[in-house]
Amino acid sequence: MKTGLYDFHIAHQAKMVPFAGYSMPLSYGNVGQIVSHNHVRHSVGIFDVGHMVQSNFRGKTATEFLEWLTPSSLASLKPYSSTLSVLLNEQGGIIDDTIVTKHAPDAFYVVTNAGRRDEDLAWFKQKLEEWNVSDNGKAGPVEHEILDNWGLVALQGPEAASYLQSLTSFDLTKLTFGTSAFVPIEGFNLHVARGGYTGEDGFEISIPPSQTVEVTKLLCKPPVQLIGLGARDSLRLEAGMCLYGSDLDETTTPVEAGLSWVIGKERKENGGFIGAEEVLRQLKEGPARRRVGLVIEGAPARHGAIIFSSSGTEQIGTVTSGIPSPTLGKNIAMGYIKTGWHKKGTEVQVEVRKQLRKAVLTPMPFSKPNYWRG
Template sequence: MVPFAGYSMPLSYGDVGQVASHNHVRKSVGIFDVGHMVQSNFRGKTAVNFLEWLTPSSLSSLKPYASTLSVLLNEKGGIIDDTIVTKHASDAFYVVTNAGRRERDLAWFKEKLAEWNASETGKNGPVEHEVLENWGLLALQGPEAASYLQGLTSFDLSQLTFGNSAFVPIEGFNLHVARGGYTGEDGFEISIPPSQTLEVARLLTKSPVQLIGLGARDSLRLEAGMCLYGNDMDETTTPVEAGLSWVIGKERKEAGGFIGAEAVQQQLKDGPSRRRIGLVVEGAPARQGAKIFSPNKDELGIVTSGIPSPTLGKNIAMGYVKSGWHKKGTEVQVEVRKQLRKGVLTPMPFIKPNYWRG
């Protein structure tokens, strides 16, 4: 167990090592306890307008029970947090944010809600925010996740495609199940009321399902090219720099209307000064903080996450470099343990994702 975001979290379970856990998720099915994440509901006549002010995504065009990755931005276009927003109805949204940003996010929601509800728009349709305190969240991930879960429900899971959710009957429980996750594999994130979490967890951890800790979660998400807040982005990073321009709705790139829009639109027009990149590093793994140099020893940027990839048998890393140096195939040097090692810019994700798209 390790301290993480105010919680005590499992790095690994029993004597199963990180690499074995990682490989089990890639080949079979594993389950993660991600109940530390903050689950929220936003409701009200103008909920969609409020959330489109807080994020740059096009939420009004989402179909019911569809989700999108998004970002909460500060006034300078910096990322306060990354989030998954699910539209339940035009006036109801389910939002999941990071545990490590809990205090910052909740204070931001409170401040912006007060501002919104005091405005003319808000007065005509006030928005309320409910935090689902102590709710469970379990992520069932891997190529065998669907067949395992299908054995527990009459709901046809083949109809539930990546990025969508539904209320699904699971052995007498009616649970919110979202198809997606943080591993690059097919899988489901299952939200559970506090009184039912333990029972549902027991249902979901029979063979071949293995409990998977934080260690493997980190290596799985990095292979899938996914950012970890606090490592790969923070309030000084914009979505354009982070390679997340795709979360900004097409029409919103023009129209703006969201917090931080001016800075984001400027970068979309002129290009950012730095960009998030993937790297394969020779010799030894480059860890967070390792400097990236040009072949002429000019400093280009920094590694934000790095591991030996269990799936690929190579050292992979994510980081930021000056614009112009971000093209795939570009050769750089990375400082690892005071030695410069060759790095090659490699497109992310490093592995081919196996999302279920129907």
């Protein structure tokens, strides 16, 4: 599959690679990953994230429906505010991670991962059918609209706000991290959410199909640079953010993943969401394993590398993502480790290229976030 910007990428000498069922840019021209990564950390870059699935849920009981599918407190979310959340299966495992934005009590904008498109859409369809024939649904049915072929671009970096401000009369200082608005940008009226996947200040801009290329061209003037998937991965790992399929899957609960904060306070007490029984049990008793950050000596550990005790005798976990960090100049990784070994500062060993290398458990994010909180 292709996003609406495929031809635009080719015209800008993108190296295209398969990712989550789409042909996506890894890098552009002869600009390397580290240069692109550093440009986002120090200036501003733009990413095509149009492969993500954008949806609207509407209906009188939309809040209750989405609070059944996720453990988040959406009833108390203010209009045009967002939260990271998770779709859970009956065992409390993560079907996908998602951003849920409340537009009104009966209207939500939801973004899910491209790599889980088929699973998510089948889950939504199944659960909507169950909901709409129940007493809840009869009181107010919920409908699901998929925004197929819509564009989605992410403008990220410390200069993102000043650049975007030059294109709009809307006061962007009022748009704090985790909020969104419809913003006039050079004659276009676009949904702009303040946030992103890099740890930097930035915006995710949703664009109707007929306007995607034109708006992206508008957003691509210096100092903005086009950034590919290579830098996106290193930026998100420095920011301590999970990649579905590497760091999250259907056998992993939000408690194990260190995402208990997405579970609403009253929901921790009352449940009422799919998978609640196991999630509440783990919140009470503690999970058997936990997601942790690692700094590794000597060489970078990749997905699947085994974590051993400091003596090297006991296998205690697995690395799920790892890179040499361009910002820190160290080898960083995240993974899952047996509870009891998860405290920061704990020394362990990681098998890299058939050799045990010393590693230290380190709090995430590895790189200090620079979100705009007003």
